[in-house]
Amino acid sequence: xxxxxxxxxxxxxxxxxxxxxxxxxxxxxxxxxxxxxxxxxxxxxxxxxxxxxxxxxxxxxxxxxxxxxxxxxxxxxxxxxxxxxxxxxxxxxxxxxxxxxxxxxxxxxxxxxxxxxxxxxxxxxxxxxxxxxxxxxxxxxxxxxxxxxxxxxxxxxxxxxxxxxxxxxxxxxxxxxxxxxxxxxxxxxxxxxxxxxxxxxxxxxxxxxxxxxxxxxxxxxxxxxxxxxxxxxxxxxxxxxxxxxxxxxxxxxxxxxxxxxxxxxxxxxxxxxxxxxxxxxxxxxxxxxxxxxxxxxxxxxxxxxxxxxxxxxxxxxxxxxxxxxxxxxxxxxxxxxxxxxxxxxxxxxxxxxxxxxxxxxxxxxxxxxxxxxxxxxxxxxxxxxxxxxxxxxxxxxxxxxxxxxxxxxxxxxx
Numbered sequence: 139x140x141x142x143x144x145x146x147x148x149x150x151x152x153x154x155x156x157x158x159x160x161x162x163x164x165x166x167x168x169x170x171x172x173x174x175x176x177x178x179x180x181x182x183x184x185x186x187x188x189x190x191x192x193x194x195x196x197x198x199x200x201x202x203x204x205x206x207x208x209x210x211x212x213x214x215x216x217x218x219x220x221x222x223x224x225x226x227x228x229x230x231x232x233x234x235x236x237x238x239x240x241x242x243x244x245x246x247x248x249x250x251x252x253x254x255x256x257x258x259x260x261x262x263x264x265x266x267x268x269x270x271x272x273x274x275x276x277x278x279x280x281x282x283x284x285x286x287x288x289x290x291x292x293x294x295x296x297x298x299x300x301x302x303x304x305x306x307x308x309x310x311x312x313x314x315x316x317x318x319x320x321x322x323x324x325x326x327x328x329x330x331x332x333x334x335x336x337x338x339x340x341x342x343x344x345x346x347x348x349x350x351x352x353x354x355x356x357x358x359x360x361x362x363x364x365x366x367x368x369x370x371x372x373x374x375x376x377x378x379x380x381x382x383x384x385x386x387x388x389x390x391x392x393x394x395x396x397x398x399x400x401x402x403x404x405x406x407x408x409x410x411x412x413x414x415x416x417x418x419x420x421x422x423x424x425x426x427x428x429x430x431x432x433x434x435x436x437x438x439x440x441x442x443x444x445x446x447x448x449x450x451x452x453x454x455x456x457x458x459x460x461x462x463x464x465x466x467x468x469x470x471x472x473x474x475x476x477x478x479x480x481x482x483x484x485x486x487x488x489x490x491x492x493x494x495x496x497x498x499x500x501x502x503x504x505x506x507x508x509x510x511x512x513x514x515x516x517x518x519x520x521x522x523x524x525x526x527x528x529x530x531x532x533x534x535x536x537x538x539x540x541x542x543x544x545x546x547x548x549x550x551x552x
Contacts, residue, residue, distance in 0.1 A: 163408065163423035164453040166438060168446045169199050169207040175442035177390070177431030179224050182485070183474060184210065184246045185440055186229055187447055188219035188431075195219050195239075196231060198246045204438050204449045213241050213249040221305075221347060221431075223266040227472065228252065228288055230271050232261040238273055240288050244472055255291050257281060263305035263316070263347045270330060272313060274303035274347070280315050280323075282330050297333045299323060305349040307356075312336075312373055314356055316345035321366075322358060324373045339376045341366040348390030348400070355379060355414045357397055359388035365399050367414050380415035382407075392432045396420065398439060400429035406441060408452065423450055468542035473535065477549035478525070484509065484535050484546070485520045492539055496521055498548075499534045506533075525550055 174190040175197075183202035189195060195215035201207045217236035222229055227244040237257035242250040263274035271291065273281040280303055282295035305316040313325040313333060321341040326334040343363030350357045354371035364384040370376045382397075386404025391397055397409040397417060405424035409417040431442035439450040468489060473482040484496065494514050498507040506528075509521040523535070533548045 162453045163421045166449040167205040170446045178442040180435035188222045190218045220262045221264045223264045225266040230266045232264040265306045274306040305347040307349045307351045321345040350393040382417040470537040470544040473548045477551040480526045495538045
């Protein structure tokens with residue numbers, strides 16, 4: 139197939155950056171004083187950073203002002219936290235020899251212990267969806283947990299891979315596992331009690347913890363051999379598609395329209411992947427530490443950089459930076475701040491266009507305000523509730539769509 143065809147269909151959109159020249163990345167802000175930061179996930183306006191040092195764990199940072207991020211809280215774990223995943227109001231931490239921990243982050247300033255599961259060997263990579271946690275557990279292989287009840291995680295499926303499982307990615311009924319020396323395994327997880335190996339493919343280097351699968355391609359940081367790109371359109375017969383030979387050691391990757399790769403001692407690189415078999419250099423930035431974890435949210439690039447969280451931004455004028463993924467499900471988030479004094483922000487995701495209402499109720503169930511009533515486009519949205527005249531107490535926000543309804547509690551303290 140022609141390069142033009144791939145440029146048109148990859149990710150279902152025509153990307154504006156095709157043919158763009160190299161761009162710059164500009165420094166926005168940083169949060170310093172971290173203790174061996176290893177990964178970062180952002181749920182605006184908070185960044186959740188996991189630390190690799192013993193008795194560190196999860197650090198919560200307020201990034202609502204990216205130029206001046208501030209400390210919110212810390213949750214200490216007994217081990218060295220390699221990776222984290224967030225689903226709903228829970229954070230799941232891969233904590234090395236101590237297995238994985240579940241932390242309630244409903245109130246980011248007060249993260250609370252929920253449960254832990256002491257797995258054999260070392261928990262490196264983790265992925266979570268609505269009902270399951272998937273763990274890359276070193277020489278013990280691939281584990282699947284039922285977390286329908288987060289307080290009682292239940293090991294329901296496992297597969298002993300030949301080497302050291304380090305990273306995991308889930309896409310519908312397929313699991314993609316990086317296995318260090320043997321690189322990539324693809325599993326059928328239609329029956330999560332019994333994952334079935336579909337295929338394996340080697341890469342020239344050592345597949346690390348990071349992995350992302352978008353469309354028909356898996357993007358694998360391959361340490362000294364840069365970013366490897368595997369065609370997984372046929373899960374039973376994956377094939378090498380392309381690669382980018384990076385100047386540093388590729389450790390992690392975040393992919394949407396671009397590929398953002400951490401290069402350990404060489405900072406980060408941003409690649410144009412409009413035609414995945416031929417990734418092209420777009421921008422680079424040499425961070426002050428060793429770049430490990432990375433994610434992109436609201437146009438900002440967040441890098442876990444050992445002793446700091448670096449916040450960066452593409453300074454290109456002819457392309458639009460990536461923002462958050464298009465929502466795949468309806469969701470009403472906890473208000474921010476909560477408790478609040480005079481006003482609160484309510485955020486919600488819409489996976490499609492449609493009519494919605496967002497109302498505020500008091501403790502007696504009386505509707506006291508309507509923040510929105512009309513047709514809203516798909517995507518992430520925020521509404522501000524000014525409650526200056528309201529008394530202290532408990533209130534509820536309710537989001538209603540033709541196929542979804544949810545409420546969240548707000549506490550007003552004056």
